Amino acid sequence: xxxxxxxxxxxxxxxxxxxxxxxxxxxxxxxxxxxxxxxxxxxxxxxxxxxxxxxxxxxxxxxxxxxxxxxxxxxxxxxxxxxxxxxxxxxxxxxxxxxxxxxxxxxxxxxx
Amino acid sequence: xxxxxxxxxxxxxxxxxxxxxxxxxxxxxxxxxxxxxxxxxxxxxxxxxxxxxxxxxxxxxxxxxxxxxxxxxxxxxxxxxxxxxxxxxxxxxxxxxxxxxxxxxxxxxxxxx
Numbered sequence: 001x002x003x004x005x006x007x008x009x010x011x012x013x014x015x016x017x018x019x020x021x022x023x024x025x026x027x028x029x030x031x032x033x034x035x036x037x038x039x040x041x042x043x044x045x046x047x048x049x050x051x052x053x054x055x056x057x058x059x060x061x062x063x064x065x066x067x068x069x070x071x072x073x074x075x076x077x078x079x080x081x082x083x084x085x086x087x088x089x090x091x092x093x094x095x096x097x098x099x100x101x102x103x104x105x106x107x108x109x110x111x112x
Numbered sequence: 113x114x115x116x117x118x119x120x121x122x123x124x125x126x127x128x129x130x131x132x133x134x135x136x137x138x139x140x141x142x143x144x145x146x147x148x149x150x151x152x153x154x155x156x157x158x159x160x161x162x163x164x165x166x167x168x169x170x171x172x173x174x175x176x177x178x179x180x181x182x183x184x185x186x187x188x189x190x191x192x193x194x195x196x197x198x199x200x201x202x203x204x205x206x207x208x209x210x211x212x213x214x215x216x217x218x219x220x221x222x223x224x225x
Contacts, residue, residue, distance in 0.1 A: 004154075034213060043116075043202055043216035044155075089154060093214075098143055098162075098206050099170065100214055102154035 002027045006090050006103035013080055013110050021075040021106045023064075023090035031092040033057075033066055033073040034100070038087045047075075047088070080110045114139050116217035118203050123222045125197075133188045133220045135203030142207070144186035145214060148172060149200040158201075161186055190222065197224045 007022040025031065032051045036044040048057030053068035064075045073090060090103040116137045125131045137144065143162045147155040157170030161180040175194025180186055186205075190197045200221050204214040 032212075036216075041219075041221075043118075043218045044204075045216070046213045049213055098208070098212065098214070099145070099157055099160060100147075100155070100204075102156075104154045105152075 002031070002092060002094055002101045004090050004092055004101055004103035006088075006106050008104070009087075009107035011106060011108045013108070015082055015110055015112055016079045017110075019075070019077045019080045019084070019108065021088055021090075021108070023073045023075065023103060025071050025073065025090075025092050027071075027092055027094050029094050030068075031094040033064070034091045034093065035062070035064055035073070035075050036089045036091060038089065038105070040086075044089065080108075082110050082112055084108060085110045116203060116205055116215055118201075118217040118220050121218065121220060123220055125222070125224050127224055128192045129224075130189055130191050131197075131222065131224075133190065133201055133203075133222070135186045135188065135217060137184050137186075137203075137205045137215075137217075139205055139207075139215060140183070141205035141215070142183070143205060144180070145204040145206070146170075146176070146178065146186070146188045147202045147204065149202060149219075155202060158188065190224075197222060 003026045034049045035047040048059045050057040050066035056065045087105045091100045145160040146158040159178040161167035177189045203217045206214045
């Protein structure tokens with residue numbers, strides 16, 4: 001079946017540090033890939049997406065590249081802020097029903 | 113403003129009672145979804161609906177029921193048969209096929225004692 005594996009957190013960083021969150025997937029076919037962010041007590045917000053191999057999604061300084069050869073979609077940001085503290089979810093969508101399969105989430109804590 | 117609303121934000125029930133969670137969207141999306149989130153875990157799909165009057169079971173449908181009588185509404189009933197109903201429930205909607213993102217509501221936190 002389809003699955004998404006993310007690095008476990010929490011990830012603790014200082015402000016202006018470089019952030020990487022690893023995400024790898026298993027899927028039968030060619031999925032679309034997404035990163036969502038969840039702030040405490042809230043729903044999920046789409047951060048970025050990529051729908052085919054070698055696509056790069058980017059938003060708010062975050063980037064991720066769809067790597068079909070390594071089945072990966074790692075999230076990166078060059079200089080994090082305290083406001084980036086949240087839980088980040090990697091997800092894939094493949095079927096006609098557009099069901100999302102999520103990774104377990106990675107909590108990021110950015111300290112001033 | 114277009115979006116998804118879920119109400120209430122917090123819900124408390126006694127064990128053995130059924131409870132219905134509301135989800136409404138004004139995005140004119142065809143597809144709607146219900147997910148469950150447990151502390152420190154990812155989201156798991158309960159039910160989804162691609163068109164009015166039709167819905168399919170997700171990965172953890174046991175103990176839940178849904179209806180889709182209107183395009184903009186997709187209520188979820190947590191029945192007394194659900195063994196561990198305490199969780200954070202998230203509703204989402206999508207415009208179309210798997211290349212499109214899902215938009216999420218703010219969630220309802222259900223506590224059953």
